[in-house]
Amino acid sequence: MLEIIPIVAFILIAIAIGSNDTSNALGICIGCGIIKFQKAVILFGLIVLMGVFLHGQKVINTVGKDIVSVNLSILSISFVVSASIIIFSNWRKMPLSIHQILIGSLAGTGAASEAVVNYMKLGEIILSWVVSPFIALFFSFLTYNLMERTLSKLPFIKIERTLRILLIMSGFLIAYNTGANELATVLGPVLYAGLLDRTPAFVLGALFIFLGAFFLSYRVIETIGKGITALDPYSGFAAQFGAGCSVMLFTFLGMPISTTYCIIGAISGVGLVKGMGTVNMVFIKKTLRNWFLAPMLAFIIGFVIVIISEFAVKFV
Numbered sequence: 001m002l003e004i005i006p007i008v009a010f011i012l013i014a015i016a017i018g019s020n021d022t023s024n025a026l027g028i029c030i031g032c033g034i035i036k037f038q039k040a041v042i043l044f045g046l047i048v049l050m051g052v053f054l055h056g057q058k059v060i061n062t063v064g065k066d067i068v069s070v071n072l073s074i075l076s077i078s079f080v081v082s083a084s085i086i087i088f089s090n091w092r093k094m095p096l097s098i099h100q101i102l103i104g105s106l107a108g109t110g111a112a113s114e115a116v117v118n119y120m121k122l123g124e125i126i127l128s129w130v131v132s133p134f135i136a137l138f139f140s141f142l143t144y145n146l147m148e149r150t151l152s153k154l155p156f157i158k159i160e161r162t163l164r165i166l167l168i169m170s171g172f173l174i175a176y177n178t179g180a181n182e183l184a185t186v187l188g189p190v191l192y193a194g195l196l197d198r199t200p201a202f203v204l205g206a207l208f209i210f211l212g213a214f215f216l217s218y219r220v221i222e223t224i225g226k227g228i229t230a231l232d233p234y235s236g237f238a239a240q241f242g243a244g245c246s247v248m249l250f251t252f253l254g255m256p257i258s259t260t261y262c263i264i265g266a267i268s269g270v271g272l273v274k275g276m277g278t279v280n281m282v283f284i285k286k287t288l289r290n291w292f293l294a295p296m297l298a299f300i301i302g303f304v305i306v307i308i309s310e311f312a313v314k315f316v
Contacts, residue, residue, distance in 0.1 A: 006072070006195055009079035013186050014205045016086040017098055018045075018212025021182055021259055025174035025240075034164050034233055035171070038214075044175045045210030051179025052187065052202050058254030059181050064188030066121045067103065068110035075193045077309075078105040081302045085294070096294060097258035099185050100129065104295030106189060108302030112310075128255040129291075132246050133265030140242025140269035147238060163233040170237055173244035177259055181247055183209060185256040235270040242266035261291065 025044055029035035064070065082102045089096040103125060110117045151159055183205045190196055196204070243259065243266035250257045264287055 003072070003195060006076045006079045006190070006193075009076070009083045010186065010190055010195075010205070011208050012083040013079065013086060013098065013102070014183070014208035015212035015216065016083065017178065017182055017186070018209035018214070019216035020086070020096060020098065020212075021178045021209075025171045025178065029167055029171050029236070035168060040168075040171070041210070041213045043172065044178075044213055045206060047172050047175040048179035048183060048209050049202065049206035051176040051181075052183045052206065053179075055176075055180035055251055056184035056187065056202075059184035059251060059256050060188040060191060062121070062125070062188065062254045063103065063106075063185050063256050064190075064192035066118055067125075068106055068117045069115050070106070070110075070189045070193045071113075071115070072193055072195070074106065074109045074113055074115060075189050075195065077305050078102065078109040078189070078302050081105040081109070081298055081305065085298055085301075089290075089294075096290060097129070097260050098182055099125075099256045099258050100291070100295040101298045102185060102189075103256065104298030105302040108299035109306055111299075112303040112306035125255060128250055128253075128257050129261070132250055132255075132257040133261045135249065136243045136246035136262040136266040137269035137272070138242070139245045140238045140266035141273060143241050144235060144238035144270055144273045147234065160233070163237055167233050167237045167240065170240035170244055173248070174240060174259060174263070177244060177247040177251060178209070179206065181251045181256060182259055188256075235273075238273075239263065239266040239270045242269060261287070 026035065026037065026040050029040065068074065079102075082098075082105045085101050085105075086096060086098060103122070107117055107122055151162065154162070183202075187201050187205055190201055191198060195201075240263070243262040246262045246266070247257060247259050264284070268284060
């Protein structure tokens with residue numbers, strides 16, 4: 001009976017990944033007006049499944065066994081806390097890192113439960129969170145400048161056609177990373193707690209990501225595609241490609257990093273090329289505030305819930 005709680009929370013988190021992270025893969029395409037949402041989201045779901053099957057295991061191992069020894073109680077509390085924070089933030093139309101929320105709640109719940117928390121590994125993950133958006137910014141900055149020196153020399157019609165293809169391909173790279181990194185982060189505790197077997201967990205996670213993408217993602221897509229800086233296919237490809245390269249790099253290292261913050265860093269890199277006046281600094285400041293507060297909030301809530309529950313059990 002207790003297994004129902006983390007399974008329901010797992011489904012809600014997967015739906016939230018779909019509603020939130022589809023914006024990372026498709027938001028720029030939508031903002032540039034070059035892709036039909038309903039057609040693209042089907043391919044998005046399939047590529048997510050491919051990503052977790054082919055390259056998800058390293059991140060699964062990092063989150064599932066290297067941070068904290070996960071049991072059913074820790075899994076249930078951390079997943080319920082994570083699902084609640086993620087869904088609330090998505091409803092407020094603010095891009096949020098699933099990784100930060102989930103890992104923060106796992107660490108807080110584990111610490112309060114007196115489980116062994118690997119703070120060294122946790123520090124490595126936090127360092128990856130800090131570095132990865134800047135690497136995405138660098139990649140997008142470099143890509144944009146290289147495109148100006150090469151692709152811009154072609155005839156306008158050829159540039160437009162080439163960019164449309166490249167932008168869709170870079171979007172699919174983000175989708176692949178969503179499976180290999182984002183979904184893998186959620187699956188780690190599920191698999192190592194013995195809640196589900198590997199293949200059913202992969203398929204179930206990808207299915208509910210697809211459903212979240214199909215029914216709920218448009219609110220955050222508007223923010224990513226248009227809220228940071230004005231994007232055209234030219235700058236949109238540079239941003240998506242830069243973010244995709246950054247996430248793929250850290251995926252190979254087994255580090256669970258935020259696709260959301262990488263894409264925001266990459267878009268900011270494009271904004272730097274175009275001029276700081278084109279970047280919505282109010283939005284960037286709100287995002288940075290969330291970057292600091294979200295994992296701390298998840299840690300504290302998970303920690304407090306465990307303490308309260310243990311206190312209540314003693315007096316019941």
